[in-house]
Amino acid sequence: MSFVRTFARVAVLVFCCAVAAPASGQPPEPQDEFKPVGNSPAPEQIPAAPLLIGAYIVVLAGLFAYIVSLSRRLSAVQHDVERLEGDLKRKGRG
Amino acid sequence: MPKWFSPAAILCGLMFVVSPVLIANAPDESAMGMVYKIYYYHMPSAWMFLLAPLVCGVSSALFLARGRDADDRRAWAAAELTVLFGALTLITGPLWARRAWGTWWVWDARLTSSLVGWMIGWAYLILRRYGGPGSDKLAAGVALFGAVNVPFIYISVNYWRTIHPPTTVVPRLPVSMGVPLWFCVFAFLLLFILLMTMRLRLEAARARLDALYVALDE
Numbered sequence: 001m002s003f004v005r006t007f008a009r010v011a012v013l014v015f016c017c018a019v020a021a022p023a024s025g026q027p028p029e030p031q032d033e034f035k036p037v038g039n040s041p042a043p044e045q046i047p048a049a050p051l052l053i054g055a056y057i058v059v060l061a062g063l064f065a066y067i068v069s070l071s072r073r074l075s076a077v078q079h080d081v082e083r084l085e086g087d088l089k090r091k092g093r094g
Numbered sequence: 095m096p097k098w099f100s101p102a103a104i105l106c107g108l109m110f111v112v113s114p115v116l117i118a119n120a121p122d123e124s125a126m127g128m129v130y131k132i133y134y135y136h137m138p139s140a141w142m143f144l145l146a147p148l149v150c151g152v153s154s155a156l157f158l159a160r161g162r163d164a165d166d167r168r169a170w171a172a173a174e175l176t177v178l179f180g181a182l183t184l185i186t187g188p189l190w191a192r193r194a195w196g197t198w199w200v201w202d203a204r205l206t207s208s209l210v211g212w213m214i215g216w217a218y219l220i221l222r223r224y225g226g227p228g229s230d231k232l233a234a235g236v237a238l239f240g241a242v243n244v245p246f247i248y249i250s251v252n253y254w255r256t257i258h259p260p261t262t263v264v265p266r267l268p269v270s271m272g273v274p275l276w277f278c279v280f281a282f283l284l285l286f287i288l289l290m291t292m293r294l295r296l297e298a299a300r301a302r303l304d305a306l307y308v309a310l311d312e
Contacts, residue, residue: 030259031263032262032263033262034130034259035125036123047193048128049128052132052189058186074295074296074299077303081299084306088306
């Protein structure tokens with residue numbers, strides 16, 4: 001069930017982003033290349049820092065959570081393997 | 095774990111520690127400003143999100159052709175990474191778009207096909223989990239669709255021009271922006287290899303566990 005809960009949480013988060021209403025009417029033209037900023041700073045209508053920090057936190061926290069989950073699953077299965085191998089050895093002797 | 099795993103894990107950890115320093119020292123983009131720096135994690139995540147379904151699809155095709163369990167295990171591991179890196183891509187993208195485009199999401203070919211690719215990854219995992227006997231081959235068929243979707247995701251921005259930047263921005267990046275980007279790409283690639291190795295190890299341990307249960311019952 002935790003698998004389903006995880007799926008539901010991530011799906012809701014992504015769909016919330018997907019269906020959110022546009023903040024401005026017409027989206028800007030696409031950029032063909034990225035250029036470093038010159039002397040004139042870019043306009044800051046929407047604060048960039050919370051979005052930037054949020055993005056990095058999401059990536060690092062997501063990766064960390066997955067590594068922890070994977071390590072826990074791996075150690076649990078390896079523990080079961082060792083236990084069963086011990087049982088088999090005892091059964092072989094008995 | 096193989097001998098190279100621990101040194102590679104330490105190197106990968108160091109790269110993720112150093113990457114924010116490189117990103118902080120990189121210049122802001124002229125039109126988007128500081129929020130452009132989401133790109134340094136968004137794009138490597140997106141590339142791993144493209145790599146994972148390719149590995150899953152090729153492994154699934156091999157599994158369908160040869161029937162070897164090792165191919166099936168590799169496909170399952172890659173499907174999980176498809177969902178992981180897909181989630182990171184689909185969350186960081188809208189955070190960037192909110193500031194750069196003024197909207198969280200647009201239903202263009204790139205974003206929609208990426209969402210479809212991510213859903214195919216979930217479909218694979220749900221099939222494996224709840225599909226019952228025979229779900230391995232059914233899931234392998236689904237993985238083929240996921241792999242076929244990858245080139246479509248990649249070229250979509252070049253054929254259907256939208257507000258999403260085309261693929262040509264990467265080779266045109268100046269050195270001050272290119273160095274941190276490629277550093278992050280290698281960090282994510284190394285992480286991808288490490289996670290695949292761990293996930294394959296888990297599948298091998300599960301196979302061993304199943305064999306032990308059978309041996310114990312006999």
